[in-house]
Amino acid sequence: MQKVLTLFWDRYKQTHGNHEIYSRAASGLIDMSMCLPVLYHGDEGRGLKKKQVMIASTHGVIGAGCSHQNNDLGHPSDPSKDPLRLNMIGNTLLNHFIQFAAPIGLYNKSPESFDRLLDLQAKEFRKLFYEGAEINGRRFFIACIGVKGDAPFLVKAGKFERSFAHKPTRPSSKKPAGGVCHLCCAGKEDLHPPAPYEDYGSVRPAWRNTVGLLRPYSQPSPLLQIPLNGDGFMPEKLFQYDLFHNWHMGVGKTFISSAVCICLELVDETIECAFETITEDFKAYCARNRESPYHKSLTASLFGIQGSFQSWPEAGWSKGDFTRLLNSWFEDYCSRKVVGHTRDPLCLKCAEGVALINACIHGLYHEGVFIPSERAVDLARKGLRFLRLYAELALECFKRSKKRFPLIPKGHFLHHSFLDLLEQSLSNPDGWTVNVLIYACQSQEDFVGRPSRIARRVNPRTTSLRVLQRVFLAVRSKLWPKGKDDP
Numbered sequence: 001m002q003k004v005l006t007l008f009w010d011r012y013k014q015t016h017g018n019h020e021i022y023s024r025a026a027s028g029l030i031d032m033s034m035c036l037p038v039l040y041h042g043d044e045g046r047g048l049k050k051k052q053v054m055i056a057s058t059h060g061v062i063g064a065g066c067s068h069q070n071n072d073l074g075h076p077s078d079p080s081k082d083p084l085r086l087n088m089i090g091n092t093l094l095n096h097f098i099q100f101a102a103p104i105g106l107y108n109k110s111p112e113s114f115d116r117l118l119d120l121q122a123k124e125f126r127k128l129f130y131e132g133a134e135i136n137g138r139r140f141f142i143a144c145i146g147v148k149g150d151a152p153f154l155v156k157a158g159k160f161e162r163s164f165a166h167k168p169t170r171p172s173s174k175k176p177a178g179g180v181c182h183l184c185c186a187g188k189e190d191l192h193p194p195a196p197y198e199d200y201g202s203v204r205p206a207w208r209n210t211v212g213l214l215r216p217y218s219q220p221s222p223l224l225q226i227p228l229n230g231d232g233f234m235p236e237k238l239f240q241y242d243l244f245h246n247w248h249m250g251v252g253k254t255f256i257s258s259a260v261c262i263c264l265e266l267v268d269e270t271i272e273c274a275f276e277t278i279t280e281d282f283k284a285y286c287a288r289n290r291e292s293p294y295h296k297s298l299t300a301s302l303f304g305i306q307g308s309f310q311s312w313p314e315a316g317w318s319k320g321d322f323t324r325l326l327n328s329w330f331e332d333y334c335s336r337k338v339v340g341h342t343r344d345p346l347c348l349k350c351a352e353g354v355a356l357i358n359a360c361i362h363g364l365y366h367e368g369v370f371i372p373s374e375r376a377v378d379l380a381r382k383g384l385r386f387l388r389l390y391a392e393l394a395l396e397c398f399k400r401s402k403k404r405f406p407l408i409p410k411g412h413f414l415h416h417s418f419l420d421l422l423e424q425s426l427s428n429p430d431g432w433t434v435n436v437l438i439y440a441c442q443s444q445e446d447f448v449g450r451p452s453r454i455a456r457r458v459n460p461r462t463t464s465l466r467v468l469q470r471v472f473l474a475v476r477s478k479l480w481p482k483g484k485d486d487p
């Protein structure tokens with residue numbers, strides 16, 4: 001364990017050298033080989049009577065890997081080349097530690113109680129970082145290197161006044177829009193020169209100069225007490241964007257639903273017949289690749305265009321994995337039915353875009369916690385090139401009066417993830433770059449479902465306590481099944 005932790009902090013230093021752990025280690029105040037890097041996650045699950053229940057948890061950055069990661073990533077003969085494994089497989093009850101469960105009635109009626117929970121949380125993290133905890137005579141430390149969750153959680157926990165909820169909704173308005181992003185001033189309409197968030201994929205977007213320019217809050221979040229950067233620069237960087245919500249549940253859905261509708265125009269039939277044709281193709285692809293799709297048929301209603309082919313497509317599925325599968329199928333479909341069959345740049349850009357983003361996302365899932373910078377540069381460029389194509393598709397569709405490829409704030413958040421990956425790897429070309437997937441939330445989506453289910457089965461007056469108790473009992477029965485003695 002100590003070798004792995006030393007390796008982690010040595011690598012992390014290459015791109016995050018201003019983390020406070022390094023100055024403390026240099027002063028002999030912390031032993032990095034005994035310091036566990038963790039992430040803090042929050043999300044609302046569905047509790048009793050479908051009312052939300054906020055679940056917060058902590059999990060380790062390093063784990064047993066991910067189902068797509070190459071088995072040969074490790075180098076047993078040379079541990080210095082081991083990229084370390086992501087924490088994305090295994091029973092989530094066993095690799096997450098629940099912090100609290102709070103029914104919405106509690107934090108909606110008295111928002112200060114939510115702040116109080118976060119304050120307690122941050123103070124615990126401070127204590128675990130500065131003092132550590134002694135277990136069996138050995139002192140362990142914990143460093144929380146990020147807070148993650150969906151955009152509503154980040155806004156609530158970070159007290160952000162610039163967020164997705166403040167995107168411009170019309171060409172001009174009396175009150176300028178306040179900006180969509182807590183890291184930069186993108187979409188803030190009273191800014192000169194302007195920094196549009198729709199400038200997807202650019203390596204030098206106008207908003208780049210506004211990163212860290214203005215604090216995104218009036219009152220700091222209690223979570224900002226968590227030790228992070230020793231120099232105090234951009235404390236809001238504690239709150240990380242999540243590839244799962246921004247791609248699988250965001251741009252991945254808007255892209256594939258628009259791109260399929262564009263390419264359907266090549267199928268010379270009615271909407272229903274065209275969808276039947278591509279459904280057959282989709283089923284054959286799934287059979288060839290042993291995929292079990294959540295939705296068996298591709299229909300106009302699933303793509304939200306049942307009213308008219310002129311409607312905005314709305315991806316009507318809620319499973320992130322279905323977005324992955326559709327994009328994989330669509331790449332294959334384009335290679336057979338689009339490329340070489342049309343000269344329409346719209347269709348050809350869809351084909352190029354899906355190949356680029358699949359290579360980028362699949363590539364990230366095949367890496368570990370760290371990516372050799374030379375490969376990270378390539379993955380980041382593919383992601384950025386895809387975003388550029390998406391913006392070009394949106395513009396071309398706008399010119400042709402087609403409602404396709406909406407420019408949503410999640411595209412800007414993806415832009416941050418890919419640009420960060422590029423800048424980190426270029427600044428450290430012979431070293432390692434942190435994989436953005438450590439901040440992705442799909443495992444946490446699974447975990448949140450477990451205490452939420454319990455919350456639906458306990459007395460509503462004691463939900464917070466009973467959920468914690470029952471989660472701990474469930475963990476205990478997983479760790480020590482019947483017949484196996486407690487240690």
Ligand SMILES: [Zn+2]
Pocket residue numbers: 181182183184185186207412416
């Ligand atoms: Zn931004």
